[in-house]
Amino acid sequence: MTATVLARVRRLPRPRPGRVGVIVAGTVLAATVLACLLAPVLWPLDQSAVDLARTRLAPSPAHPAGTDDLGRDVAHRSLYGLRVSLLVGVVAALVAAVIGGAVGALAGTLGGWVDRALMRLVDTIAALPHLLLGIFIVAMLRPSLGAVMLSIGLTHWLSTARIVRSELLSLRHRPFVDAAVSGGAGRVRVLTRHLLPHVLPRLALATTLMIPHAVWHETALSFLGLGLPPHLASLGNMINDGRASLLTGAWWASLTPGLVLIVVTLALATLTARWRDRLDPRVRAELQL
Amino acid sequence: MTARGLAACQVSASYDRQRVLDGVDLHIAPGETVGLRGPSGSGKSTLARLLALLHAPDAGHVSVDGTPVTGIRHQVPVAVRTRVAILFQSPRAATDPRLSLADVIAEPLRAVGTPEERVQARTAELAAAVGLTADLLTRRPHAVSDGQLQRACLARSLVHEPGYLLCDEATAMLDASTQAHVAAVVKDYQRRHDAGVLVISHDAALLGRWADRVVGLP
Numbered sequence: 001m002t003a004t005v006l007a008r009v010r011r012l013p014r015p016r017p018g019r020v021g022v023i024v025a026g027t028v029l030a031a032t033v034l035a036c037l038l039a040p041v042l043w044p045l046d047q048s049a050v051d052l053a054r055t056r057l058a059p060s061p062a063h064p065a066g067t068d069d070l071g072r073d074v075a076h077r078s079l080y081g082l083r084v085s086l087l088v089g090v091v092a093a094l095v096a097a098v099i100g101g102a103v104g105a106l107a108g109t110l111g112g113w114v115d116r117a118l119m120r121l122v123d124t125i126a127a128l129p130h131l132l133l134g135i136f137i138v139a140m141l142r143p144s145l146g147a148v149m150l151s152i153g154l155t156h157w158l159s160t161a162r163i164v165r166s167e168l169l170s171l172r173h174r175p176f177v178d179a180a181v182s183g184g185a186g187r188v189r190v191l192t193r194h195l196l197p198h199v200l201p202r203l204a205l206a207t208t209l210m211i212p213h214a215v216w217h218e219t220a221l222s223f224l225g226l227g228l229p230p231h232l233a234s235l236g237n238m239i240n241d242g243r244a245s246l247l248t249g250a251w252w253a254s255l256t257p258g259l260v261l262i263v264v265t266l267a268l269a270t271l272t273a274r275w276r277d278r279l280d281p282r283v284r285a286e287l288q289l
Numbered sequence: 290m291t292a293r294g295l296a297a298c299q300v301s302a303s304y305d306r307q308r309v310l311d312g313v314d315l316h317i318a319p320g321e322t323v324g325l326r327g328p329s330g331s332g333k334s335t336l337a338r339l340l341a342l343l344h345a346p347d348a349g350h351v352s353v354d355g356t357p358v359t360g361i362r363h364q365v366p367v368a369v370r371t372r373v374a375i376l377f378q379s380p381r382a383a384t385d386p387r388l389s390l391a392d393v394i395a396e397p398l399r400a401v402g403t404p405e406e407r408v409q410a411r412t413a414e415l416a417a418a419v420g421l422t423a424d425l426l427t428r429r430p431h432a433v434s435d436g437q438l439q440r441a442c443l444a445r446s447l448v449h450e451p452g453y454l455l456c457d458e459a460t461a462m463l464d465a466s467t468q469a470h471v472a473a474v475v476k477d478y479q480r481r482h483d484a485g486v487l488v489i490s491h492d493a494a495l496l497g498r499w500a501d502r503v504v505g506l507p
Contacts (some may be wrong), residue, residue: 175383178343183397184367
């Protein structure tokens with residue numbers, strides 16, 4: 001009896017996993033990016049303008065997300081904050097991917113003393129608190145958008161390097177690589193044709209997952225006065241500014257930038273997970289069934 | 290010491306200081322089929338990897354056509370590397386999951402810069418020899434059976450017309466008819482090219498049928 005029921009359940013068509021989620025995430029992300037790109041044209045913002053007559057107004061049709069303690073529109077500034085945060089996140093993640101990818105590829109393919117030396121370097125840097133290291137890097141440069149990106153990128157390539165290296169190590173001695181070597185493929189061909197294509201999805205995934213982390217890191221640096229100047233809107237600046245308003249009951253000042261951060265992060269993660277699945281031929285075969 | 294043939298001379302090999310081969314000699318003459326048997330862990334596959342120039346011996350050396358080989362893998366000149374082909378036990382592990390079966394077979398030719406029309410012709414010829422249809426050639430490894438995949442691996446191992454073919458339990462995972470077909474293709478190739486073949490198995494009956502002589506590892 002139970003067996004027949006189970007058999008019947010198994011015969012039901014499998015839903016395509018995450019189909020609706022992917023559509024929603026894609027729409028959200030596309031709309032967000034579009035809004036960020038068009039913001040200076042459609043909704044210009046004077047970053048330093050304050051309106052002390054309209055401080056801490058609750059959400060209303062005129063101010064959909066309320067105003068903060070300097071009378072600035074939270075929704076408007078959240079959009080500009082997202083622009084900055086996404087830019088910092090993407091550039092910092094790319095910097096980390098390039099450095100981490102190169103170090104991981106060198107260590108994973110050359111092996112031997114190169115591998116040991118590079119990985120000890122990674123361990124040494126990982127032993128230092130990376131926020132402290134980031135502060136050190138920003139302090140050496142002048143606090144600016146570029147300095148923030150560089151400081152986050154230079155401190156976040158370690159995990160990428162480890163991922164790329166370990167993937168390469170596990171691939172390097174697989175029989176299909178042996179077969180390629182035995183068939184006459186040179187080092188470069190083995191690397192570009194058989195190893196890197198298997199590593200790239202993981203690298204891309206690690207990079208994309210780094211974006212939200214980099215956004216949060218930018219928040220921390222801004223909070224410490226080493227990130228963006230305080231009058232410029234970034235999600236980090238806004239969430240921190242809003243903390244003071246929380247105590248007076250103005251919950252909306254932190255809520256909107258926080259929600260924006262969460263929604264964009266989730267949309268990004270959903271799309272990357274789906275992308276990773278599509279790159280795996282076996283899962284792809286299942287998705288097409 | 291050996292004029293022609295593929296030979297392992299007093300080779301020793303180990304993994305993490307665990308000795309698996311200790312001063313082993315093996316000689317495969319052109320046209321000869323040597324069977325290699327031994328219990329699990331006796332070093333059969335390691336010996337095959339040494340002969341395929343994929344694993345470095347701790348002591349002793351491997352010689353191809355009478356010339357001792359120094360180094361392994363990429364250190365060995367392509368012309369020497371491709372003289373020895375190896376067919377692994379698991380075709381699934383031995384094929385890049387991203388490539389179609391046609392690309393799996395053609396890859397060694399492309400790797401050495403063969404002109405594309407020659408690649409196509411040779412791939413079609415070998416696919417026909419091992420009995421792979423055009424439809425199967427467009428599929429990827431996950432969409433075919435172990436037997437079909439092993440046929441593709443066999444075709445791949447023959448693309449460079451190697452002088453020596455090492456079959457490391459190559460038919461262990463296959464059904465009886467595929468097993469017989471793979472053996473027939475290997476024998477046919479061997480006859481036409483005077484190739485030396487090493488058949489590794491713990492199936493004594495199979496070795497008895499296939500090999501000219503059988504060598505045991507302790």
